[in-house]
Amino acid sequence: MQPEPLLGWKRTYSCGALRLTHVGETVTLMGWVHRRRDLGGLVFIDLRDRDGIAQIIFNPQDNSELFEQARQLRNEYVIAVTGVVEQRAEGTVNRELASGTVELRAVTMKLLNTSRVPPLPINEDRVLDDGLRMKYRFLDLRRAPMQQRIITRHRVGKAMRDYLGSQGFLEIETPMLVRSTPEGARDYLVPSRVNPGRFYALPQSPQLFKQLLMVSGLERYFQLARCFRDEDLRADRQPEFTQLDLEMSFIEQDDIFTIIEGTLKHTFKEVLGLDLVTPFPRMPYHVAEQRYSYDKPDAWVGMVFNDLTSAVSKVEFGAWKTAIQEGGCVKGITVPHGAGASRKETDELGNLVKGWGAGGLFTVGFGDDGAVRSSLARYLDEASTASLRESAQAANGDMVMIVAGPTPRVLEVLGKLRLELGRRLKLIPMPGTVIANPAEQPFNFLWVVNFPQFHWNEEEQRLEAEHHPFTSPLPEDIPLMKTDPLKVRSSAYDLVLNGTEMGSGSIRIHQRPLQEMVFEAIGLDPQAANEKFGFLMEAFEYGAPPHGGIALGFDRLTALMSGVDSIREVIAFPKNQNAVDMLTGAPVEVTPEQLALLSVAVVDKKPAGRSASVPAQEVEAGAPA
RNA sequence: GGGGUCGUGGCCUAGGGGUUUAAGGCGCCGGCCUGUCACGCCGGAGAUCGCGAGUUCAAAUCUCGUCGGCCCCGCCA
The missing domain is CATH 3.30.930.10 (Bira Bifunctional Protein; Domain 2)
Incomplete structure (x- = not known):
């Protein structure tokens, strides 16, 4: 069997498109051989294209020569098949396939190309x-x-x-x-x-x-x-x-x-x-910075982030002590009815968490009888366990998943962990769901606003733009530019999704004098500023x-x-x-x-x-x- | 620049000093099979275990180095 040119053959449907309504039609499909099932006296080909899969049946009684050709097909061969769409007999319907109620009874076939055995599996x-x-x-x-x-x-x-x-x-x-x-x-x-x-x-x-x-x-x-x-x-x-x-x-x-x-x-x-x-919640930068209290945006499926820092402050566990001493925190997600999780599952999650940059995942489970199940059991005395449990708002049968470290990292990791838990526990709404309230929203968007205009670059011993130097300061803070630049708030904002940055922007400067002032503040002298960004500042002078x-x-x-x-x-x-x-x-x-x-x-x-x-x-x- | 982790037939994994002639599943090749859909059954081919040194009587297995994949730190206004 040699590959042939199309020579006028036209594809009439995609493989995934065939339905009962097409029964009786003569159609032409083109695609890749997804799988071949050779039963000896009957050959089935699953033909695949971008849209899906269609089953094609070759019967020697229809055409013995065609049948022999079908036996020679191999995975990833490219073929065109013309045939008649037939309804599948009861008991032979494949519910896994969108086109599973019908099949194509092959009349003619054209081999368009062969394929070597692929080095990676395409059909699984x-x-x-x-x-x-x-x-x-x-x-x-x-x-x-x-x-x-x-x-x-x-x-x-x-x-x-x-x-x-x-x-x-x-x-x-x-x-x-x-x-x-x-x-x-x-x-x-x-x-x-x-x-x-x-x-x-x-x-x-x-x-x-x-x-x-x-x-x-x-x-x-x-x-x-x-x-x-x-x-x-x-x-x-x-x-x-x-x-x-x-x-x-x-x-x-x-x-x-x-x-x-x-x-x-x-x-x-x-x-x-x-x-x-919508609208998404908004949080001023200084609030995010000081408390990073994600309470509202994180109130999803009941799995809020609970701060356990003070509850476990007396626990003599190295990773937690270090985190707290270095100004970080210990936070946890309480998984309802999660205490039954297997060691394998918690290990898997632990590996994911490590991959996201956290030291590790620590779990404390509370059995239905209230018994504590934790790898950290020997570090947890009665008082600490009780306060941890209270801070985590854990009921019998729940499991607290704990991450410790620098606060921003902990929050980012918990954000990802929660999404993963949502996937595993099937808590993420199925497509098509109307999300009635923000607490059910698996995609938690949050605006962080009023970033500072500048931060201090220790290495270069100079102010640096927090967002970029074209960001406008808040009008009311402009007077602080000369006196206390680090206190100047900007109109920069970030869009945060589940604890990771998804976007950022700002209201820009559109007047030359203010732009010059900002350049000067970050140590760009007027001549250099003019050389690099003169075209922009000049543009501002023409009615920006x-x-x-x-x-x-x-x-x-x-x-x-x-x-x-x-x-x-x-x-x-x-x-x-x-x-x-x-x-x-x-x-x-x-x-x-x-x-x-x-x-x-x-x-x-x-x-x-x-x-x-x-x-x-x-x-x-x-x-x- | 640094840390971690992985590397075994085409693919995914097991084996972690000597009963290994390197095991299993998928795939591949051949045979049988007319309602399969991860088809089934029978048979077969295919790997000097990433590469290089070293330790040892003996290395897929231990050590060091190196190359490569991935994850992370630094970096990413």
Whole structure:
């Protein structure tokens, strides 16, 4: 059997689309052989495309030659099949398949392409080595869970575009080859051939351009903007990532909040069918800083974070003592009826928690008879146990899951832990659920407002912008700029989701004198400021409107909505931890000729560098010939 | 830059100094099978245990180094 060209064959339905209503129709499906079940006298092929799976039946009595061809099919062969949709007999219906009430009785078939045996299983959902997945990403992406996430990503983006479009926003692209600015993350640089010795930078964000668009009078801008930061990677950090970036004129902070709340409400409804409760709670920065009292936003499914710091202050347990001594805290989530959790389950959660940057997870269970079950039992005397139990509001049968350490970390970890518990205990509302009150909301958004304008950079012995230097101070605090700059509050705000940062923005400065004042405060002398940002300040002199905006982490949001921890799972072609694209091998060395053309010389090259550590032949083996 | 963890046929795992001729499941190849859907049954091929040193009579197993994946700290205005 040799592959043939399509020669006029047209696909009439997708595999996942077949239903009882199609019975009797002659249809043509095209897709990949998902699985073959050869019963000897009967062959079933599960044919898969992006939409789903259809069962095709080959019967030798219909066409013996076709039947023999079907026996020769192998997984991942690409075929086109024309046949008649038939209702499945009672007892042969597959409830697991959307198309499970029907099957396609094959009449003719065309082999479109063959396939080698794939190096990773495409027809089953199992945990695979990340390196293998990245090297064969084109096959990894063929797997159903990956396709679902890529589709989710598309839908999230589309929902955002639709909503913002309906609100009068214009999607405008900004340049990728931009001017390098010293502040912030390290830049990716691009040498200019036309201007020897000069470099572009890839944008860390479209910040300056979107402000200029406001000066230009475009009034409402947004973009799913690709951003680049040359910093070390994490599960939630890639060197290139995507932000929902927007900016508005003639607005104040509340207007931004309303737009974002509307955007997220629409997006969650469209993509997950969940009705988010808006507006999101707001918390001034100083409250978050001092108490970090997450009571309201965390009042979800009854699993609030309980502060146990004082309750366990007398417990002679090293990790807790250290945490408290260093100004941190001990907090716990009380899991209703959780005391029955197995050692295996708590160990698993413990490993997750460690991976999120906490020292470990400590559990104290209270049996139905009130008996204490804990690995820390020997550290817990009667009094401490009682006070812990009271602070944790634990009833008989409950389990308290405890994390200790620096407060921000504890809160972030507990936020993730709670989401994980919600998933495991099936407490997260199913798609389509109307969330009546914020306490049931698995996605707990929170605005943190009024960040300080500056913080002190100990290393450089100077003030530094907390958000960025284009952020406007609160008008009432401007007089403090000269006298007590650290007390100046800014109009910067963060959007926090389940204890992790999901976005941040601010109302911007739109007048030259104030911008100059801020530059001066952070130690940028007028001449340097003019050199780097003169174009912006000059723009302010031509009728810049009041404006502000925000950027949301699109990858992170999509990951959370997909229920995965790593943004790599929602990026089609991500980099590995060493910022290497394991599929193509990038970055690679380039020829001396290329370098010469760019007036670039490579110095101090590390021997056997990382680009060389992806052997060329391995890459070749992974790439299509 | 640092810490942790993992690396065993194509895939996922077991084995943690000598009864291992490296085990199992999936996959692959061949045979049988007309209602399967993770089809079933029978048979077979496929691994010098990431790589390199060292310890030892003996190393997949212990030690050191190295390479690679992942997680974290630093870093990410």
